[in-house]
Amino acid sequence: MSHPADTDQPDAEDRLRVALTGDVDIYAAETLKAQLLDQLLRTRVLELDLAEVSLIDTAGMQILVLLKRTAEREGRELRLSQHSATAAEAIQFLGLGPFFGDPLPIQPQWT
Amino acid sequence: MPHNSPDMAAALRTFAEESGELLEAMASHLRALLEGDEDMERLHALFRAAHTIKGAGGMFGLDAVVGFTHLVENLLSQLRDGHQPLTPALLELLMDCRDQMEDLLKEALDDGDAAADPALAARSDSLGARLQAALGNTGGGTGGGETASPATAPPPSAALTPATDEDVELERVEADTWHLSLRFSPGVLREGMDPISFLRYLESVGRIVHIATLVDNLPDAEAMDPLNCYFGFEIELESERDKDAIEAVFDFVRDDCQLRLLPPHSRIADYIALIQGLPEGPDRLGEILVAANALTRQELELGLTHQRQFAGQAQVPLGEILIAEGMTHPPVVEAALDRQAQAKGRPGKDKGGESQFVRVHAEKLDELINLVGELVIAGAASHLLARGRRDRRAQEAALTVNRLVEQVRDVTLKLRMVEIGETFNRFHRVVRELGRDLGKDIALDITGAETELDKSMVEKLGDPLMHLVRNAIDHGLEPPEQRLAAGKPERGRVRLNAYHDSGGIVIEIGDDGRGLDRERILARARERGLIGEDETPSDPELYALIFEPGFSTAQTVTNVSGRGVGMDVVKKTIAALRGTVEIDTVLGAGTTIRLRLPLTLAIIEGFLVRVENVPFVLPLESVRECIALSATSAADRRQYVNLRGEVLPYLRLRELFALGGTPPRRENIVVVRHQGNRVGVVVDQLQGELQTVIKPLGRLFRGMRGLSGSSILGSGEVALILDVATLAEIATSRDHNRGGPAAQLQQGASACSTQ
Amino acid sequence: MAKTILIVDDSASIRQVVKIALTGAGYEVVEAVDGMDALKKLDGRKINLVISDVNMPNLDGIGFVKQLKQKSGYQFTPVIMLTTESEAEKMRQGKEAGAKAWVVKPFQPAQMLAAVTKLIQP
Incomplete structure (x- = not known):
């Protein structure tokens, strides 16, 4: 559940890409909230790479929703990208695809 | 009768079609019942058909139809609810009534204003009298089923009177799913209880048709405690199990959640009571339930209007009925009723039931x-x-x-822009029917239904989607015995999914079937001479062959598909819409066909660049950044640069389109992104953003790789719109400098500039 | 990655049956013979769910859950408690300690699997 940024600084176009790894769950929730909010407020676009996410529980999903809403309120943008099968499935399952608005392909092994 | 407006006339035509289908369906259900099929679902379907004809007929003022059908509906309602046994005599009566409905409709639709045929009216009267008599029988008399008569065990729904329009409280919703409404206590997560887990477990008692996750109660960042639960859920569940079985899913969190459960075909009034008892408020929840197909819009409007009309007296009976039916626990109802009272204390912000839509041609x-x-x-x-x-x-x-x-x-x-959901939803029936024909049990999952795209695109997608879905069902999904043998669930799944990506729409048709068999396709391709004996094509190259005309590996030809007709048509149609087709497949696990299409064929946000003063437009949404191509990178002939430690392959438009000339001292790289791949496009000049109307490519350019359209600039110049997907493919493939479209462009460009 | 379940029970046969049912469904199972042993077995490893008997020597189920809920990395881990008979008082204590889910012995393996699957999926 470590979540270091790819680079700590936003790029030339004020985008920051952060990779989440492991379980995005209740044990990570407090750290994630503090760290990602801080990163969101330092950049125009925060892109969360979900390729290495192995699990998202309710607490974890709430953090993602919080970030999305905060971004909208602050005139910034949150993008979720490279969803792992688990991450994509969790978002689909909860019907939150339209809320996040990111592309969510069918996974090769989606059953 | 206001049939004079063109819209009404069109609507009436729709009604004519619809009622025709419904009458057909009624006939076949009645026949089946006469032949001894005792499927209760047939009575439901009959009732719904009569109900729809009556309701829609009322909109057009077809009074004779409405009046007569009303009686038919009442009888069907009694039969459906088991208050009358279904006798052959009643079935014969219903058959006659159906025919009468047909005649009445025909008369009304053919010449709505002509004088009514007296013989027809007389038949309505005599049949009407027989219906009345049959309805009067409820209490007892003939049949043998009166031991369980309503007098001894009055079911709350129909004990009072037969359902009529006035009895809105008794009106039932169409939805045949359970509705679950779940709110958790804030502390539930700390107890180690994860609501999502329970929702997943719900799949063991039925099939989840829809989940809406409510995020309304999530506070601002500052106030939000990451360990508290704020989500709420509204769920539609298809299940044969009873209320106890569904409630048992949540037994571990019984103290930590409020669960409200409405059985299939609950009363509209119960739904209204439910949404009024929840913190998000009736307006918001009403919309969610409509989106989830739990309620139709008409049902919602009807319920809310009724509630408003009878404000004050409606609360108490509703609550009592909820408890009487064991739907919910008394404290919950009290709480809900309190909320309702509070809400009513506030001035209503309803805008009345007026529809907010205007129909435009x-x-x-x-x-x-x-x-x-x-x-x-x-x-x-x-x-x-x-x-x-x-x-x-x-x-x-x-x-x-x-x-x-x-x-x-x-x-x-x-x-x-319209939502694609309506198009997707049409496939429920296709899947059901094909599944039945082929002896396969199939579930259709639809996601991304809210994804919007241009109406003109939607219309053109119907056929290709139909081909692909049929193909998935016929070829993709194995027969049940093969599935079981492979350790898969007997029920196959087909999925339709849509989402927006890089300014376009992606539509996916997936199945969890056998997947494409590489070896078999390869063999077939060799047999047909599409691939040489010693060639070993890559997966995408090989799989693309299934879209070749006449290419089919099906071992048995069914009447659904398998003659190799269709898939090539799919590819052509999609290409004509500036789209692409991709295939994802895992042998034994399934296949997903992915269509990428522009959202609209009309306008593009572009980024204008020039090479040798020829203007090109890149779709803006794919442009990530622009960097200078350093002289040293340009000098060595590698086709990639180092972009912040990542390898960035690039291609020169000058070379790709053989534009000739000498590069300027300082070239630029536009970094574009396609499906997660970044590639560089080397150009002379960057000219910035513009919006422009897409015109189709002229004949000269058509079929040329790397271009997707043309456009006229404000200056009158013709600019070529670049197709990022193809550029990315060229830049990342090894042999891109073999060229291809170059020679043609020379001609094309000169042809253009002379215009 | 398979999810790991810790089963704490002094009865080897119960542990065995539970283990068969759970591994068959795709979970990893770690066994402990009592509360003390269970605390040792934690050893900082990721545990997604705990199944614990109430009546055990050394450290009983209630005491074990109380300690578990104090440990960082385990305080939110779901717990299923096993009781032999309807032990109302034990149940009250257990719930107070943080165990919300209860399964009454004797149980069928399928019942246990159902209880587990409500809380975590394999």
Whole structure:
């Protein structure tokens, strides 16, 4: 559940890409909230790479929703990208695809 | 009868079709019942058909139809609820009534204003009298089923009187799913209880048709405690199990959640009570339930209107009925009723039940879009002119106009955007019917139904989607015995999914079937001479062959598909829409066909660049950044640069399209992104963003790799719109400098500039 | 990655049956013979769910859950408690300690699997 940024600084176009790894769950929730909010407020676009996410529980999903809403309120943008099968499935399952608005392909092994 | 407006006339035609289908369906259900099929679902279907004909007929003022059908509906309602046994005599009566409905409809639809045929009216009267008599039988008398008569065990729904329009409280919803409404206590997560887990477990007692996750109660960042639960859920569940079985899913969190459960075909009033008892408020929840297909919009309106009319007296009976039916625990109802009272204390912010829609003919929209397209070009021209004049005030004015035009354009395009869900939903029936024909049990999952795209695109997608779904069902999904043997669930799954990506829409048709068999396709391709004996094509290359004309590996030809007709048509249609087709497949696990299409064929946000002064447009949404190509990188002939530690392959438009000339001292790389891959496009000049109307490619350019359209700039020049997907493919493949379209472009470009 | 379940029970046969049912469904199972042993077995490893008997020597189920809920990395881990008979008082204590889910012995393996699957999926 470590979540270091790819680079700590936003790029030339004020985008920051952060990779989440492991379980995005209740044990990570407090750290994630503090760290990602801080990163969101330092950049125009925060892109969360979900390729290495192995699990998202309710607490974890709430953090993602919080970030999305905060971004909208602050005139910034949150993008979720490279969803792992688990991450994509969790978002689909909860019907939150339209809320996040990111592309969510069918996974090769989606059953 | 206001049939004179063209819209009403069109609607009436729709009704004519619809009622025709419903009458057909009624006939076949009645026949089956006469032949001894005792499927209760048939009675439900009969009732719904009569109900729809009556309801829709009422909108058109077809009084004779409505009056008669009303009686038929009442009898069907009694039969459906088991208050009367279904006897052969009643079935014969219903058959006669159905025929009478058909005649009445025919008369009403053919010449609505002509004088009614007296013989027909007389038949309505005599059949009506027989219906009345049959309805009067409820209490006892003939049949043998009166031991369980309503007098001894009055079911709350129909004990009072037969359902009539006035009895809105007794009106039931169409939805045949359970509705679950779940709210958790804030502390539930700390207890180690994860609501999502319980929702997943719910799948063991049925099939989840829809989940809406409510995020309304999540507070601001500052106030939000990451360990508290804020989500709520509204769920539609298809299940054969009873209420106890569904409730048992949540037994571990019984103290930590509020669960409200409505069985299939609950009363509208129960839904209204439910949504009024929840913190998000009736307006918001009403919309969610409509989106989830739990309620139709009509049902919602009906319920809310009724509730308003009978405010004050309706609360108590509703609550009592809820408890009486064991739907919910008394404290919950009390709490809900309290909320309702509070809500009523506030001044109502309802805008009345007035519909918020205006119907517009699609042609008028097309005309508007065309004009806006022209406006965009004219705006760009005046902006250029103002810039040339160096007149600051003219420039400012032009900028303002441009900004407004841009807004007008956005709004106009949105007018034509429709959700793809309606198209997807049509496949429920296709899947059901095909599944039945082929002896396969199939579930259809639909996701991304809210994804919007241009109406003109939707219309063109119907056929290709139909081909692909049929193909998935017929070829993709194995027969049940093979599935079981492979350790898969007997029920196969087909999925339709849509989402927006890089400014376009992606539509996916997935199945969890056998997957494509590489070896078999390879063998077939060799047999047909599409691939040489010693060639070993890559997966995408090989799988693309299934879209070749006449290519089918099906070992048995069924009447559904398998003659190799269709898939090539799919590819052609999609290509004509500037789209691409991809295949994802895992042997034994399933196949997903992915269509990428532009959202609209009309307008593009672009990024203008020039090479040898030829203007090119890149779709703006794919442009990530621009960097200078350093002289040293340019000098060595590698086709990639180092972009912040990542390898960035690039291609030169100059070379790709053989534009000749000498590169300027300083070239630029536009970094574009396609499906997660970044590639660089080397150009001479960067000219910035523009919006432009897409025109189809001229004959000369058609079929040329790397281009997707053309456009006329404000200056009158023709700009070529680049196809990022193809560019990315060329740049990442090894042999891109073999060229291809180069020679043709030479001709094309000169042909263009002379215009 | 398979999810790991810790089963704490002094009865080897119960542990065995539970283990068969759970591994068959795709979970990893770690066994402990009592509360003390269970605390040792934690050893900082990721545990997704705990199944614990109430009546055990050394450290009983209630005491074990109380300690578990104090440990960082385990305080939110779901717990299923096993009781032999309807032990109302034990149940009250257990719930107070943080165990919300209860399964009454004797249980069928399928019942246990159902209880587990409500809380975590394999």
